[in-house]
Amino acid sequence: MIECKFRTRREFELSTSEKERMGKYHYSFFYKVPGFGKNKWVVVAEIDVLDEDCVLNEDSLEWVAEECVTYLNQPPVRKRKTKKKSKLPYGNLELHKASLKRGKGRNYIQALLITDEKKNKHFWGKGRVSLVRSHKRK
Numbered sequence: 001m002i003e004c005k006f007r008t009r010r011e012f013e014l015s016t017s018e019k020e021r022m023g024k025y026h027y028s029f030f031y032k033v034p035g036f037g038k039n040k041w042v043v044v045a046e047i048d049v050l051d052e053d054c055v056l057n058e059d060s061l062e063w064v065a066e067e068c069v070t071y072l073n074q075p076p077v078r079k080r081k082t083k084k085k086s087k088l089p090y091g092n093l094e095l096h097k098a099s100l101k102r103g104k105g106r107n108y109i110q111a112l113l114i115t116d117e118k119k120n121k122h123f124w125g126k127g128r129v130s131l132v133r134s135h136k137r138k
Contacts, residue, residue, distance in 0.1 A: 002054050004068035007046040007108065011124045022090070025125040026112065033096065033114055040114050041127030042096060047072075047109040056107045058100060065098035065109050091117035 006022035023045030030036045047068050049056050056064055073093050075086035096112040119126040 001071050002064060002067040003050040004047050004071050005050060006072070006122075007048055009046065021124050022122045023113070023124070025123055025127050027125075027128060029128075030096070037127070037129050040116055041118060043113045043115050043123050045111055045113055045123075046101070047111055048106070049109070056100065056109070061098055061100050061109070065095050065111055068109065069093050069095045069111075069113065090122055091115035091120055 008020035008022060009024070010017055010020055011024065023043045026042040026044050028042075030042050033040055033042065036042070047065070049064060049068065054060075054064060072090060073088060075088055078086055092115065094114040096114050098109050098111045101108050101110045115123075115127075117127075
């Protein structure tokens with residue numbers, strides 16, 4: 001497992017707002033994602049790889065991105081002994097697509113992630129509901 005973290009970003013690139021979050025819900029429709037708009041939504045996020053030993057390049061991109069999603073899916077450490085399970089901070093994440101970006105001297109991953117939360121406080125916006133008709137014509 002590779003240690004990673006989300007890059008923070010503003011809602012709009014030219015925004016003067018001080019508020020930053022981890023990513024943004026994507027407003028396109030991803031019909032190839034099973035359950036899209038009903039129980040799964042797509043988030044755009046940028047991920048920094050913190051592991052110094054890991055080499056991030058085009059050949060290792062998919063593997064590193066999968067390992068980062070596994071790391072980000074870990075529940076937070078509980079402060080006390082409790083029976084209640086810790087809630088995942090970003091929902092249950094899955095990798096949909098990843099690309100390699102270069103900026104400020106370091107490579108990072110720009111990823112489309114599938115989450116099972118329609119609204120999350122760590123991401124800008126909220127997931128759109130898919131309006132697919134499922135009636136039969138007579």
